[in-house]
Amino acid sequence: METTRVRFPDASIELAHGAGGKASRRLIEGLMLPYLANEVLAELGDAACVELPGTGGLRLALTADSFVVKPLRFPGGSIGELAIHGTVNDLAVSGARPLALVATWILEAGLPAEVLEQEVAAMAEAARHAGVRVVGGDTKVVEHGKADGLYVTTAGIGVVDPRVHLSAASVRPGDQILLSGPIGDHGITVLLARGELDLEADLTSDTRPVWPLVSAMIEAAGSGIRWMRDPTRGGVATALNELARQARVAVLLDEEAIPVRPAVRGACEILGLDPLHIANEGQFLAVVSPEHAEAALEALRGVPGGEEAARIGEIGAEPAGVVLARSSFGGTRVVDMLVGDPLPRIC
């Protein structure tokens, strides 16, 4: 955790503050942490780890996310499904098997009941598939025009695998960076589903639970796993910039090794976007010790849906705090965090 404080200089909240990039960091570190600071929150992980008193060190992961994706349904998924996967994945990349979820709904008066029913059904099916139960929740209704159809929030708990001790601080030069599969599918799919662009692509969201992949990797590499993150808003670039900054290391990417589908690459080229900034909902990054990297990658590739997992780079000592991407023709570029919000309401 960097110790310099970022003040929040903005007079009002804008879409970029929700995009997961630099403006989000400014909001969280400049406006929220000064009030809510504690050692768990300051880790800014995907889920918080809380030790349970009287259990001899049992660690519980706790996380919550709100979902405001637009449109509510898109190729490959919908808001109800996303709300399950987003939360179980935050638990998974904290090394925790999802145990139970709770879901809250903010509904707009006038919402057709069948729209809600579809999403409740999608949530139930996703929960069943992920092997987790929705054990409670809450429903609020606001006046017509005061929400965009519906918003969902899910919170979840899981028990952290005792073999796993993840932290940016444990990351060392020489550690290997693994990625579970192709990036950008979710963000580009949702963007195209809005129909505002004259673009079509044969693409579906990657939304899925990643616990089966994480679980296999834990079996294979256990304590060799240093850090994990699911690169949702802000994409791979933002997640790795946060790692570089927190761990005070360099992240050295092999650009050609990063799996990106042609449809995503094509859409990004037309729209002037970097696939490394696009949100994913079914992928994760892992930093693994050099001795365990091969076994971890093998394990990932052995799980259905993990065939395209790849080693995409390694950790270096210098330049600390920076993400660099090298291409095969010798070029090197600095990969920054997401700035602004090219893709609002992607999750």
Next chain:
Amino acid sequence: METTRVRFPDASIELAHGAGGKASRRLIEGLMLPYLANEVLAELGDAACVELPGTGGLRLALTADSFVVKPLRFPGGSIGELAIHGTVNDLAVSGARPLALVATWILEAGLPAEVLEQEVAAMAEAARHAGVRVVGGDTKVVEHGKADGLYVTTAGIGVVDPRVHLSAASVRPGDQILLSGPIGDHGITVLLARGELDLEADLTSDTRPVWPLVSAMIEAAGSGIRWMRDPTRGGVATALNELARQARVAVLLDEEAIPVRPAVRGACEILGLDPLHIANEGQFLAVVSPEHAEAALEALRGVPGGEEAARIGEIGAEPAGVVLARSSFGGTRVVDMLVGDPLPRIC
């Protein structure tokens, strides 16, 4: 838990579906439970109790609530404070000491940063006062006009006191009904704070954490406590109707014993509302075995803020499923659940 299924017959969602009364019950039982049914959810408690594997029976309470109160600030509280109290109270009335919370924000683009900062500060102060940490969260931003300033969701976990085993099924005729203090303050305060009525009253919300009261009662009455509930939306009447229905007992109230401040009573008379239907954010109901009732009440009254706790009635065998209120002049009335939504967006 009643076994008859309530079908959801409504074509669209309306404000009443969020009011906590009959329409909410129809939505949850008719539309949500058919998809999400499991034995924990079916309890429909304030928080879900989940047994932690490998801990010899340690029970964790898990809960989440969304807050959409309007206006954001009102005499005695604000949405940030309410979001802490609402969630720690759901844990408390499940017999669980609050351990950790997570908070998510849905912000509207254009929201003045100082409005958000006030609520983050209010949340932090309430958490400190309640002795609980906010260990994580999420922030989303939607376009201007797609939220009403801001909505907050909080989720929390707590460890259930091993002495406490609460369930509607354990409630027996002869059990005593306790109430922690005067009812209706929150709902009427928020209603008047909107300034839409030509009414004023010297009244503040009762928003506060109830764990200190619950904790004292657990020390005094332990396993004698059968059931607890915080009567938020839908008020005391709705909570007790749910109890009567689930436990298949009669709830017999002594109407004069129920503490109601004159300002609340007066406003209710003018507006044609029943104080028993008005939301509370700092009170709770407890059903206690006859042998433990006196000790429980003494304990409540001994805690600052519990001086007005009262025994407000008892459980009877017949008429099962019904709440009856008896007045001193001999009249008896049936107290129904809340129907419709006279007070939208109260929490």
